[in-house]
Amino acid sequence: MNHLSRRAFLQGSALAVSAGAVSRIAAASLPEAVTQTQAGTQPPLTPASGRPYQPVVTLNGWTLPWRMNKGVKEFHLVAEPVLREIAPGMKANLWGYNGQSPGPTIEVVEGDRVRIFVTNKLPEHTSVHWHGQRLPNGMDGVTGLTQPGIKPGKTFVYEFTARRAGTFMYHPHADEMVQMAMGMMGFWITHPKDPSFMRVDRDFVFLLNAYDIEPGAATPRVNEMTDFNLWTWNSRAFPGIDPLVVRQHDRVRIRIGNLTMTNHPIHLHGHEFVVTGTDGGWTPPAGRWPEVSADIAVGQMRAIEFDASEPGDWALHCHKSHHTMNAMGHEVPTMIGVDQSSELKKISQLIPDYMVMGDKGGSMGEMEMPLPDNTLPMMGGQGPYGSLEMGGMFSVVKVRAGLARNDYRDPGWYRAPAGSVAYEWQGAAAYLPSAGGSRPAAPAASPSSKETVVNVVKPAAHKH
Structure with a gap:
């Protein structure tokens, strides 16, 4: 639980802070505002107080601790500017909560009385809407309709009972075009009273969000409505998105919320799943069917579940192909089949780093090309057999036998059994027993590594 700003995080695992005298009117003693700056996935927080539940794992994120005060769970959210690493080599100036975006x-339990203190450190007013919750109208967080805006420097208190189990989101209902485009959002999990209900072995959550950040810049263009160039999970783009590590034969749940401006068909390789939950609650068992892709519309959440029966490294990604790319340009002409050799010679005299692109196709995974500072390549990340040629909304579900129950560490790349990897055809003669031939061995994977390799060359300085 690294980089938490709280003193030893109460010896590391305790979630409960000693109860203090908290006035609902004056908020004389606020819960401590815990912050997190590390971009990696943090371990689940096992509850040390209150009713038991199985905690979730937030992909490239963490769970907010609370204190118990006379039977009420108290949280402290701080709306503030944050610096978020989108992937190694790029950071963005965003707005978020408690040091991160999202x-x-x-995490609470069905029936919990919850009190959330929200402190505004933004340069404008804000609010928090508890997306999908059943609560008193005055706690719904819609600026101008159910409450006044929270002015800069002020703290508001939201208090209600978590009435039903499910997966929810939170985000502003104040200057939404700016605040949500800057990354203000988060997940809310209400666990069932009965810990055995809908129990799974591993439970992951993450939000879909998107940004328009021009190459070389660090702040999103908040007025963009359609042409985003960074498609992210929890404000991370591949190769900066962590893998989802599971033990073989685990029952796995993945909860995905969409707060972008378009829908996303999320596709899992190697397994079929069923949709077991939406923002509105659990889907009845009789109404479920097997799928390998689930389309998640704007403002929706879907919880998918599957049995991780097949070992390997299985891709999980949005199936819109331009959503698995970074720093996309939308006005690039198609140059397939166009001979650019004469132009290359002329342009190279003026721009030594110039490269011909797109004459043989769009693959740029192996290219080393100049990029502005603080800009990700369109495709990045090295796999065991070379460039993955992916970016954006892409990760890997790593299914391994023999993992410990709560082991979420990256096990490295999967080492496929001999004879189980696609191979190059070398002609029929090579496989004829009479000719002494035999099926060639599958290529060996490169050594396992937890380091992501991104081939980026920064432009050299030229004298003018």
Whole structure:
């Protein structure tokens, strides 16, 4: 639980802070505002107080701790500017909560009385809407309709009972075009009273969000409505998105919320799943069917579940192909089949780093090309057999036998059994027993590594 700003995080695992005298009116003693700056996936937080539940794992995120005060769970959210690493080599100036965008996941149990203090450190007013919750109208967080805006420097208190189990989100209902485009959002999990209900072995959550950040820049263009160039999970783009590590034969749940401006068909390789939950609650068993892709519309959440029966490294990604790319340009002409050799010679005299692109196709995974500072390549990340040629909304579900129950460490790349990897055809003679031939061995994977390799060459300085 690295980089938490709280003193030893109460010896590392305790979630409960000693109860203090908290006035609902004056908020004389606020819960400590815990912050997190590390971009990696943090371990699940096992509850040390309150009713038991199985905690979730937030992909490239964390869970917000609380204190118990006379039977009420108290949280402290701080809306503030944050610096978020989108992937190694790029950071963005965003707005979020408690040091990160998205903000921390909030976990409670059905029937819990919850009190959330929200402090505004933004340069404008804000609010928090608890997306999908049943609560008193005055706690719904819609600026101008159910409450006044929270002015800069002020703290508001939201208090209600978590009435039903499910997966929810939180985000502003104040200057939404700016605040959500800057990354203000988070997940809320209400666990069932009965810990055995809908129990799974591993439970992951993450939000879909998107940004328009021009190459070389660090702040999103908040007025963009359609042409985003960074498609992210929890404000991370591949190769900066962590893998989802599971033990073979685990029952796995993945909860995905969409707060972008378009739908996303999320596709899992190697397994079929069923949709077991939406924002509105659990889907009845009789109404489920097997799928390998689930389309998640704007403002929706889907919880998918599957049995991780097949070992390997299985891709999980949005199936819109331009959503698995980074720093996309939308006005690039198609140059397939166009001979650019004469132009290359002329342009290279003026721009030594110039490269011909697109004459044989769009693959740029192996290219080393100049990029502005703080800009990701369109495709990045090295796999065991070379460039993955992916970016954006892409990760890997790593299914391994023999993992410990709560082991979420990256096990490295999968080492496929001999004879189980696609191979190059070398002609029929090579496979004829009479000719002494035999099926060639599958290529060996490169050594396992937890380091992501991105081939980026920064432009050299030229004298003018």
